[in-house]
Amino acid sequence: MSESSLPAAHQQRSLQQKRIVPPNPEPVIVIDGVTKRFGDFTAVDDVSLTIDRGELFSLLGGSGCGKTTLLRMLAGFETPTKGRILIDGQDMTDVPPYARPVNMMFQSYALFPHMTVEQNIAFGLKQDGMARDAIRARVAEMLDMVELSALGPRKPHQLSGGQRQRVALARALAKRPKVLLLDEPLGALDKKLRERTQLELVNLQCQLGITFVVVTHDQEEAMTMSDRVAIMNQGRILQVDSPHAMYEFPGTRFVAEFFGSINAFEGTIAEDGLTHAVISCPDLDAPVYVNHSVPGYEGSTVWAALRPEKITLSKQPPADPARNVARGVVEDIVYLGGDSTYLVRLESGRRIRVALQNLTRAAEPEVTWDDAVWVSWRPENVVVLTS
Amino acid sequence: MKSVSRSPFLITMLAFGFAFLYLPILLLILYSFNESRLVTVWGGFSVKWYAELFQDAQILGAAKISLTVAAITATLATALGTLAGLVLVRFGRFRGRTLFSGMITAPLVMPEVVTGLSILLLFVALEQLIGWPAGRGVTTITIAHVTFTMAYVAIIVQSRLTQLDGSMEEAAMDLGARPAKAFLLVTLPIIAPALVSGWLLAFTLSLDDLVIASFAAGPDSTTLPMVVFSSVRLGVSPKINALATLLVLGATIIIIGAAWFMHRQDRDRDRAVARAMAEQKDRE
Numbered sequence: 001m002s003e004s005s006l007p008a009a010h011q012q013r014s015l016q017q018k019r020i021v022p023p024n025p026e027p028v029i030v031i032d033g034v035t036k037r038f039g040d041f042t043a044v045d046d047v048s049l050t051i052d053r054g055e056l057f058s059l060l061g062g063s064g065c066g067k068t069t070l071l072r073m074l075a076g077f078e079t080p081t082k083g084r085i086l087i088d089g090q091d092m093t094d095v096p097p098y099a100r101p102v103n104m105m106f107q108s109y110a111l112f113p114h115m116t117v118e119q120n121i122a123f124g125l126k127q128d129g130m131a132r133d134a135i136r137a138r139v140a141e142m143l144d145m146v147e148l149s150a151l152g153p154r155k156p157h158q159l160s161g162g163q164r165q166r167v168a169l170a171r172a173l174a175k176r177p178k179v180l181l182l183d184e185p186l187g188a189l190d191k192k193l194r195e196r197t198q199l200e201l202v203n204l205q206c207q208l209g210i211t212f213v214v215v216t217h218d219q220e221e222a223m224t225m226s227d228r229v230a231i232m233n234q235g236r237i238l239q240v241d242s243p244h245a246m247y248e249f250p251g252t253r254f255v256a257e258f259f260g261s262i263n264a265f266e267g268t269i270a271e272d273g274l275t276h277a278v279i280s281c282p283d284l285d286a287p288v289y290v291n292h293s294v295p296g297y298e299g300s301t302v303w304a305a306l307r308p309e310k311i312t313l314s315k316q317p318p319a320d321p322a323r324n325v326a327r328g329v330v331e332d333i334v335y336l337g338g339d340s341t342y343l344v345r346l347e348s349g350r351r352i353r354v355a356l357q358n359l360t361r362a363a364e365p366e367v368t369w370d371d372a373v374w375v376s377w378r379p380e381n382v383v384v385l386t387s
Numbered sequence: 388m389k390s391v392s393r394s395p396f397l398i399t400m401l402a403f404g405f406a407f408l409y410l411p412i413l414l415l416i417l418y419s420f421n422e423s424r425l426v427t428v429w430g431g432f433s434v435k436w437y438a439e440l441f442q443d444a445q446i447l448g449a450a451k452i453s454l455t456v457a458a459i460t461a462t463l464a465t466a467l468g469t470l471a472g473l474v475l476v477r478f479g480r481f482r483g484r485t486l487f488s489g490m491i492t493a494p495l496v497m498p499e500v501v502t503g504l505s506i507l508l509l510f511v512a513l514e515q516l517i518g519w520p521a522g523r524g525v526t527t528i529t530i531a532h533v534t535f536t537m538a539y540v541a542i543i544v545q546s547r548l549t550q551l552d553g554s555m556e557e558a559a560m561d562l563g564a565r566p567a568k569a570f571l572l573v574t575l576p577i578i579a580p581a582l583v584s585g586w587l588l589a590f591t592l593s594l595d596d597l598v599i600a601s602f603a604a605g606p607d608s609t610t611l612p613m614v615v616f617s618s619v620r621l622g623v624s625p626k627i628n629a630l631a632t633l634l635v636l637g638a639t640i641i642i643i644g645a646a647w648f649m650h651r652q653d654r655d656r657d658r659a660v661a662r663a664m665a666e667q668k669d670r671e
């Protein structure tokens with residue numbers, strides 16, 4: 001859990017590769033057609049999902065889309081209106097929260113203000129009737145794990161936000177639950193601390209091998225931490241995939257836009273082949289050529305979508321100006337340090353985002369405001385979406 | 388900020404305010420040590436009124452009754468008021484909730500005479516119907532006091548519970564505590580200060596009450612305010628000053644004691660933290 005000079009995201013990615021994925025994924029949570037209504041309002045709408053043992057699973061979605069409600073149904077604080085939940089093969093319908101093999105880390109941390117850090121962590125163990133010495137040993141171990149050994153006698157109000165977050169984590173992990181539910185675990189931390197803590201959480205999850213279900217509304221957080229991500233909107237699950245698959249092969253425009261940013265152009269399929277397709281988009285000067293087969297048939301409406309970093313920008317016309325190009329004027333440049341986002345206004349009036357890495361330290365970028373430019377992309381980088 | 392708060396005008400106002408509040412009490416304390424029987428003439432220092440006070444069986448008896456009633460009242464009112472406050476906050480919207488909350492808070496605004504009279508009528512009717520309570524005395528005063536002090540406790544507990552983060556009790560249940568245990572181990576300690584202030588308020592209200600007690604009291608259950616009130620009508624005796632001084636002293640000791648206790652707890656905790664930090668340093 002030490003800090004290092006490497007950027008957090010970089011380390012995490014290498015961490016992800018190191019993770020040992022069990023050869024036969026075995027579901028630990030099965031959510032089977034679960035619906036939750038509050039009066040007339042449907043907060044969670046017919047969700048079915050399986051989460052595998054040892055996985056770091058994220059629920060990603062905008063505010064009010066039902067993430068917390070779904071998590072609370074797993075913890076047992078809400079009962080599904082319809083459907084059922086299995087945890088570790090056992091039907092949870094009639095199991096109260098205090099008897100479930102899961103623990104939750106609350107969005108507000110919900111630390112007990114009248115107890116010291118040690119007493120907070122020991123609380124769950126005491127409820128289990130663990131022996132005193134064993135409790136003391138476990139509490140010391142948990143405090144060591146979150147590097148708060150010195151703060152055991154403190155009360156929660158004597159801690160910083162980051163320290164409180166760790167106490168909440170230690171308390172939720174003390175009972176070694178089968179599944180840990182985390183509701184926006186990093187929401188209250190500042191950006192620097194959040195990045196560091198993401199890394200620590202992933203690290204910890206690897207060490208302990210406990211299944212983590214993380215609720216977040218931060219796309220980057222879900223991307224850097226998770227094995228798999230579920231994207232929710234208005235109570236429904238839109239797509240469940242690994243971060244990589246979600247980013248490179250989004251199923252819908254909503255997912256593509258929510259998980260990273262994207263330029264989507266509406267068009268119709270002009271030519272539909274087995275190994276290629278041509279899409280004509282009214283907003284682009286030239287037809288879009290794709291070197292893979294596309295969903296749909298000739299004449300059907302589709303969207304040709306391009307990630308900003310998969311587009312190139314040049315003042316000279318590209319090699320093949322007959323396809324996969326458009327001309328425009330640089331309207332705005334957003335400098336982000338490592339890279340810059342160029343907002344190019346196409347001749348049709350549409351704006352397209354292009355992300356370029358800042359590879360040199362030139363005082364003046366090669367392309368600047370109001371330059372007339374060509375944007376172009378490779379045929380394999382076009383994502384074709386039907387909705 | 389500083390220049391505003393230190394203006395001579397405000398300091399004068401403050402002095403006047405405090406004088407208005409505390410000068411009468413200081414005078415009362417001073418005259419309790421007066422040698423003379425006359426309240427307005429200083430006749431030298433003496434503690435003879437205290438000696439007389441402790442020989443006055445009527446006052447001592449009334450004090451005992453008042454303290455007993457106040458202690459029982461405060462305890463019952465805290466228990467019942469807490470339950471009422473809990474129902475108001477936790478049970479969400481149920482049929483008749485508005486009526487229920489209105490009925491709980493009504494005693495706060497009801498004129499004491501009305502409360503006292505209606506309770507007297509109730510006791511009389513009950514006695515005729517079921518023979519209980521037989522006559523009036525400590526029991527009836529206590530019941531009467533519980534009914535009106537309970538409302539105050541309910542309001543205090545309710546406001547504390549509404550501020551409380553509901554996920555606290557959920558966290559306790561998540562960690563394996565059954566609902567009743569979660570309430571006892573987590574919610575109750577957190578709202579304990581509200582319960583203590585509710586208890587103290589009920590105690591003071593009961594100790595202080597003259598009107599309702601007069602309705603509910605019987606011939607051999609005179610409370611302290613009733614004794615004081617009737618003796619003052621016959622002319623103020625410095626004995627009453629001595630009694631009042633003792634009450635002020637008691638209240639002061641309780642307040643200072645509570646403050647000292649809280650301060651000591653804080654200090655102990657800070658020391659424990661400092662010790663732990665030092666140990667951590669040693670290890671590194």
Ligand SMILES: Nc1ncnc2c1ncn2[C@@H]1O[C@H](COP(=O)(O)OP(=O)(O)OP(=O)(O)O)[C@@H](O)[C@H]1O
Nearest residue numbers: 038041043061062063064065066067068069070217
């Ligand atoms: N007890 C309740 N009664 C009525 N409506 C509720 C209740 N709890 C949640 N809702 C509604 O259900 C919807 C989903 O709420 P939920 O808390 O699950 O959202 P969320 O995805 O966690 O959002 P956020 O990111 O803001 O925390 C919201 O529109 C909310 O108003």
Ligand SMILES: [Mg+2]
Nearest residue numbers: 067068069183
């Ligand atoms: Mg939420």
